[in-house]
Amino acid sequence: MSGFVKGYETELGQGGVNVSGGQKQRLCIARALIKKPKILILDDSTSAVDTATEAKIRESFGTTLKDTTKIVIAQRITSVMEADEILVLEEGQIVGKGSHEELLAGCQAYQEIYYSQMDKEASAS
Secondary structure (H helix, E strand, C coil): CCCCCCHHHCCECCCCECCCHHHHHHHHHHHHHHHCCCEEEEECCCCCCCHHHHHHHHHHHHHHCCCCEEEEECCCHHHCCCCCCEEEEECCEEEEEECHHHHHHHCHHHHHHHHHHHHHHHHHC
């Protein structure tokens, strides 16, 4: 926000400054960090940011929102790997439940997602 002429008073969207999808996501996350809610629901909240930014966001959640219950809905495995409990859905049905390690050891759907995403990240590096 400090980059905008009016700072926190900057109007966004129609009639205001246009921001990218990633900027919108970061602004919404910043609002959540400031409010420190008891429960926070994040629905694909880092889909428009790069993996380095996503890692910084996850780190800030761990420190700033350590007492907040976080429900994270995500496509990226990296968004949920450190969660206490992960639910894996396939066609609307729960096909796996557990920690990252437990799911990697015993949930075929999770394994397929994990290896396909890790292969893509390795190829991009």
